[in-house]
Amino acid sequence: MNKTLKKTLFVIMSFVIMAVLTVSAAAATTIDSGTFGEGFAWTLDSDGKLTVTGEGEMEFDVQGTPAWKEHKDSISSVVISEGITHIPFKAFDGYAGINSVSLPDSLKVIGGNAFCGCENLESIDIPENTEAIYGWAFAAAGLKSITIPDSVTHLGDYVFYGTPLEAVTLSKNIDAIYYNTFAGCVNLKSIVIPDGVKKIYSSAFYRCDLLEEVIIPDSVELIDDEAFFLCENLEELDLPANLKEIGKEAFYGSGIKSFELPEGLITIDEYAFSGTKAQGTLVIPDSVTGIGAYAFYRSEFSYVILGSGLKTIEANVFLGAPTLNSVVIPATVNTIKEGGLNGSFYAFSYFHYM
Numbered sequence: 001m002n003k004t005l006k007k008t009l010f011v012i013m014s015f016v017i018m019a020v021l022t023v024s025a026a027a028a029t030t031i032d033s034g035t036f037g038e039g040f041a042w043t044l045d046s047d048g049k050l051t052v053t054g055e056g057e058m059e060f061d062v063q064g065t066p067a068w069k070e071h072k073d074s075i076s077s078v079v080i081s082e083g084i085t086h087i088p089f090k091a092f093d094g095y096a097g098i099n100s101v102s103l104p105d106s107l108k109v110i111g112g113n114a115f116c117g118c119e120n121l122e123s124i125d126i127p128e129n130t131e132a133i134y135g136w137a138f139a140a141a142g143l144k145s146i147t148i149p150d151s152v153t154h155l156g157d158y159v160f161y162g163t164p165l166e167a168v169t170l171s172k173n174i175d176a177i178y179y180n181t182f183a184g185c186v187n188l189k190s191i192v193i194p195d196g197v198k199k200i201y202s203s204a205f206y207r208c209d210l211l212e213e214v215i216i217p218d219s220v221e222l223i224d225d226e227a228f229f230l231c232e233n234l235e236e237l238d239l240p241a242n243l244k245e246i247g248k249e250a251f252y253g254s255g256i257k258s259f260e261l262p263e264g265l266i267t268i269d270e271y272a273f274s275g276t277k278a279q280g281t282l283v284i285p286d287s288v289t290g291i292g293a294y295a296f297y298r299s300e301f302s303y304v305i306l307g308s309g310l311k312t313i314e315a316n317v318f319l320g321a322p323t324l325n326s327v328v329i330p331a332t333v334n335t336i337k338e339g340g341l342n343g344s345f346y347a348f349s350y351f352h353y354m
Contacts, residue, residue: 048076313340
């Protein structure tokens, strides 16, 4: 073998040895580990990866106190191993450094506050077999998009509260949007609520500043208090055919320019459409038996037809409506409370009793 070939082989072997040594030096090492509950174990390596193993429902020895709590600021990624079915309450609550989470196909339940405050967690894949995600699970996390698989039948309150979500796909098998589920999701622009949902509870979309489009299925019967409070960019609204009740301040200060109230609606609570930008004619269906005080405060309607189901006009229903000049009042109305027909800051052009 000539000298040139020997030198070449020597150089190649040197690079190979250096590469192996570099990889070995860079390989993550275990910095702590432990056991908890019944048959569960955890390992944290020098790269900040926490791996949890076991079978069944994960439980901490002390509720809400993770076994790895002393390493809260060191964990950057989490791997929940196959076989685990439940992630417990506050498992990773406030772990701001987490940016990656891997969940197993065996997972059934994500507990309350599980990933609350994980502000660097921008995405997560929810396994197809997951059945429930409980309250505050991802509140104030960094999620930008998420898909909730159809296996999920329960999505708790405050689940995505205060997250920067831009896109959401909901399970087709949930029956309600609970309290504050998307409240403060200021980057959310559109959402499709699946058919089968019957109730949109209080503050569900409270102050979703950029929300422009909401598809509400005809299955919805209740839009509760402050459900779309101050959704200033929500200009178009198709109310569901089976809607029975619109709660207090449900659309307060929203940007709605037009809507039609469905026949079958029973109650419009106080301040429900206060400050909206809806114009033209408002027709109150005959099915409506109650309209709360200030329900259309500062609205921009010019003509209102009240339904025959009304017996009382509450105080200040149309107060501060500068363009309102005509109201048709049915003969069924026997009580008009103080300020009940104080429409604009000016006088109405006329009232018409039928």
